[in-house]
Amino acid sequence: MRSLIEINKANLADTSLRSVGLGGVGRSKKHESAEKHVSGEAIYIDDRPELRGQLHAAVGQSTIAHGNIISMDLSAVKAAEGVIAVITVDNVPGHTDIGPVFPGDPVLAIGKVEYVGQPLFAVAATSHDLANRAVKLAKVEYEELEAVLTVKDALAKQSFVRPPYSMKRGDSEAAITHAEHQLSGQINVGGQEHFYLEGQISTAEPTEDGGMLVFSSSQHPSEVQKLVAEVLDISLNKVVVDTRRMGGGFGGKETQAAPWACIAALLANESKRPVKFKLNRADDICMTGKRHPFENEYTVGFDNQGQIKGINITVNGNCGYSPDLSDAIVDRAMFHSDNAYFLDQATITGNRCKLNTVSHTAYRGFGGPQGMMTIEMVMDDIARHLGKDPLEIRKINLYGKDERNETHYHQIVEHNKIAELISSLEESADYRVRRESIELFNSENSILKKGIALTPVKFGISFTVQHLNQAGALINVYTDGTILLNHGGTEMGQGLFTKVAQIVAEEFQIDADTIGVSATRTDKVPNTSPTAASSGTDLNGKAAQAAARIIKQRLIDFACEKYSVTESEVSFVENQVRVGTECFSFAEFIQQAYIGRVSLSATGFYKTPKIHFDRATGKGHPFFYYSTGAAVSEVLIDTLTGEYRLLRADILQDVGHSLNPAIDIGQIEGAFIQGMGWLTTEELVWNDKGRLLSNNPATYKIPAISDAPADFRVDLVPDDPNREQTIYNSKAVGEPPFMLGMSVWSALKDAISSVSNHKLSPALDTPATPEKVLWAVEAMKAGRKTSA
The missing domain is CATH 3.30.365.10 (Aldehyde oxidase/xanthine dehydrogenase, molybdopterin binding domain)
Incomplete structure (x- = not known):
């Protein structure tokens, strides 16, 4: 086994790995945003220029773990410096529950609170600091209820979010009893904070058709789209969610990026102005879920x-x-x-x-x-x-x-x-x-x-969950031979965009650097699954491959018709298209295909086979x-x-x-x-x-x-x-x-x-x-x- 130093030396010695222009499947190629990451040029949501009239959001938080809300006086909040809009759950036009699978996650508290830090109301103000100062002026009165704070207490009280479930093979009790030795034990396994470098953040911008353009640091843009549409009581085709990159996710932005996008959208809808919602680190840690202990x-x-x-x-x-x-x-x-x-x-x-x-x-x-x-x-x-x-x-x-x-x-x-x-x-x-x-x-x-x-x-x-094992991709080939790639996967630093670009490069046998990757957007590829479960490349890579092969087949059919050759006489190799005895650069042949009215755009789809569970x-x-x-x-x-x-x-x-x-x-x-x-x-x-x-x-x-x-x-x-x-x-x-x-x-x-x-x-x-x-x-x- 080689050490990392030895591996790195070997990589440097291999000229094929140093060739930036190459990057097909099986080659080491640097992350498509690596230089931007280290130079600070990579644009995250907080780096986007502020829009005209943009506001900043904050939420008032519960100070107790469990209780009924007796009263909530927000008069001082509304009168605070810079405050433009204040909303509670009563101001939500549509759905008030944004649970991703089962109900139980109110976008803002409804009559009671169930954990310290639960959002009670939301504020939009002219600056981030003014919004966070304003929410602290609320006067909330609670009827405090007994809180369940340990697993042992929850088991004793049969307090479950979903019913218990068992899987079984054979007769374990009998096998244990008749074995030569028996042991018992227990272990407490602690949770874990995601601690992504980029905290939870979203920007919502009202559009002219009563819709919403949302920039969200999310592993699941399609879910953000759906929930924003539901809380605003509008159709999904009026909401577009854009995610170019995240500064880390680790699962913490699979479902829990959605609440902040929904609140930003609600405030944007109320104020008719763009709203950015960026959580401070301490608030982020307290208000977002962890790895389950x-x-x-x-x-x-x-x-x-x-x-x-x-x-x-x-x-x-x-x-x-x-x-x-x-x-x-x-x-x-x-x-x-x-x-x-x-x-x-x-x-x-x-x-x-x-x-x-x-x-x-x-x-x-x-x-x-x-x-x-x-x-x-x-x-x-x-x-x-x-x-x-x-x-x-x-x-x-x-x-x-x-x-x-x-x-x-x-x-x-x-x-x-x-x-x-x-x-x-x-x-x-x-x-x-x-x-x-x-x-x-x-x-x-x-x-x-x-x-x-x-x-x-x-x-x-x-x-x-079987239905999540699907993905879509969109490929556009332009007349200069460059390609724009879009798929449902999100980039959070793991190199997904780089790998999928390499897959498309491999299909066309062209330099990976001629393939541009665009932000994951719900108006490009619809109904996508989250980038999670280690399936990002498996799913989106296959979908992109399918789209590439559709276009490639169109190009082959065009070549056969134009040059009177068979399919076996058409090949793609080293940035070229060989047709019989003739050879064209990829860009030249794409120009010919355009003149020949060949469609140079295609969508691909993939669903994982064999998956089932009763x-x-x-x-x-x-x-x-x-x-x-x-x-x-x-x-x-x-x-x-x-x-x-x-x-x-x-x-x-x-x-x-x-x-x-x-x-x-x-x-x-x-x-x-x-x-x-x-x-x-x-x-x-x-x-x-x-x-x-x-x-x-x-x-x-x-x-x-x-x-x-x-x-x-x-x-x-x-x-x-x-x-x-x-x-x-x-x-x-x-x-x-x-x-x-x-x-x-x-x-x-x-x-x-x-x-x-x-x-x-x-x-x-x-x-x-x-x-x-x-x-x-x-x-x-x-x-x-x-x-x-």
């Missing part, structure tokens, strides 16, 4: 070798006050409760707990990471119980190829190479040699302890394919303080036939570090009144460059195209590597367990802050599994 538990039965015979897992998701996307998120936690392991007899139950906090939402991995944490805990616990290396237990429980290959939701795990991938990484990362070296180090050091872990990831690719029976094929990877992490902890350091990380990820290796490696690096942050440093803290205390960078710590390992090695599985018919046989890369961060958590547990000579498996809730590591160490010293 989970409290999970298990009971498992296994044999003397450590092979699981039966297991019961319950995942309890903290959903906050409304459904949002929680039903599907908890479903995915249940789907991924197996991770890479065959659970022959299994019962998986998911509870969607309603609490009086902000409604939690999508985040990279969409519940999958929280589900996987339980089974990885199980692997470590079995290993300590039997006195074995956790990797040995993981390997013996992996899915097989011809048997032991059916999931607890009855999908067959096809084309399974996870065992080979793990073996390859185990060898290339020198796992065995390092394990022995670490054991020697720990025996010679009483204060500093090292730990190592190799953990796999098997992640299902597709939206689990929720009533808990059986189906919810995923098109699985993306796999593995990571080895080595850590060093200080047993006197609980402080620790990640010394080295080795990653091997299967991305099929990589569309752009440089972008894929960048995604893997970023996902791993973000996953590590979720499990180690990023701690969300609410007080006993439901107020979020960790609401700024001083109280919420995302990983810094100093937290990255000094020795960081990333490699892609070579020459292993996806067996499914994905775009050029590639595999998704956005979310799967996030879960590789679990290897850091497991390595910390390995180091802590060494304090007890690996006789005990420590309970280590996440995030595993230094305090929690220290408590776990003290528990090991006292001969307890947990310090509780």
Whole structure:
């Protein structure tokens, strides 16, 4: 396995990767906006010039977690300097509930509040500062009600946003009872703030036909379009939503960009002036949902070798006050409760707990990471119980190829190479040699302890809601041979626009730099799905390919007719079109086609095949394919303080036939570090009144460059195209590597367990802050599994 430095040197030495003009499929090509990003020239919504008469929005927020609104005196707000418009829910012309799937998300509070920070009313003023000052002048009287602030309280009160649900395979109770060994355990898995660099922001501009032009930092422009139309009580064809780029999203802008766009549009409709709504960072953190915290538990039965015979897992998701996307998120936690392991007899139950906090939402991995944490805990616990290396237990429980290959939701795990991938990484990362070296180090050091872990990831690719697995694209070829590409995917820094442009370049065999990408707009490609579920390239790449092939076929037909040749005599190669014995530049031939009245614009469409799931029976094929990877992490902890350091990380990820290796490696690096942050440093803290205390960078710590390992090695599985018919046989890369961060958590547990000579498996809730590591160490010293 090569280090990042070696990979970068190899890339620089390869002239094909240095050629900016090239960039077809399989080549490393820089992000289409890379230079703009680093120079500051990339235009985000807040960079757009202010329109004539533009106003700025702010909202008044609830100061309690749960209560009825007795009165709301806004007279001082209306009289405040610069205030032009003030609205409450009574001023909403259309729908007042903007729940993305199920009802429960009022655009502004309706008679009661259900979390601290819930918007009560909205203000438009002549400046951002004046709007934010004005909202603080409101006088609100509440009848305070009892708030549900813990998962345990929600379970006791049966407080759910959606009914509980179970998936089952075989008779798990009997299998557990008859197994040679039984264990039980529980884990609290913390949430995570998205902490995108660009906060939530929207601008709404009234149009002459009574409609609205909205610029929204959203992963789902079509949903913003729909909800803006509904709150304004106008038709969808009067609303256009434009998203050129986001400064990060990570799921936090899939559904929760819509409320701010709706409020901006309502204020714009009320004032008849453009309105910008930009959340301050502290407000953004308090008023937007997080990764769902989970409290999970298990009971498992296994044999003397450590092979699981039966297991019961319950995942309890903290959903906050409304459904949002929680039903599907908890479903995915249940789907991924197996991770890479065959659970022959299994019962998986998911509870969607309603609490009086902000409604939690999508985040990279969409519940999958929280589900996987339980089974990885199980692997470590079995290993300590039997006195074995956790990797040995993981390997013996992996899915097989011809048997032991059916999931607890009855999908067959096809084309399974996870065992080979793990073996390859185990060898290339020198796992065995390092394990022995670490054991020697720990025996010679009483204060500093090292730990190592190799953990796999098997992640299902597709939206689990079937109808979202579709995409459209629009391609316009101009008479100078340049192309303008538009599709339903949104660019949030992940390189989607670059990859899809490469796909179109590959189809026409032209330079990728001749392809322009335009903002995602609802008037170009309608009814789009969110850019989420790691499906952005899979879906939009296929749709763009379909559009390109339509135009390409038209060009071939034109060439055959004009030059009296057969299709086999027409080819596209190296920016040229060869027709029989003649050869034209791509631009020349496009000009000919235009003169010949050939349509040079086309739309393409794609829908993912094979996707189905019957929720009533808990059986189906919810995923098109699985993306796999593995990571080895080595850590060093200080047993006197609980402080620790990640010394080295080795990653091997299967991305099929990589569309752009440089972008894929960048995604893997970023996902791993973000996953590590979720499990180690990023701690969300609410007080006993439901107020979020960790609401700024001083109280919420995302990983810094100093937290990255000094020795960081990333490699892609070579020459292993996806067996499914994905775009050029590639595999998704956005979310799967996030879960590789679990290897850091497991390595910390390995180091802590060494304090007890690996006789005990420590309970280590996440995030595993230094305090929690220290408590776990003290528990090991006292001969307890947990310090509780």
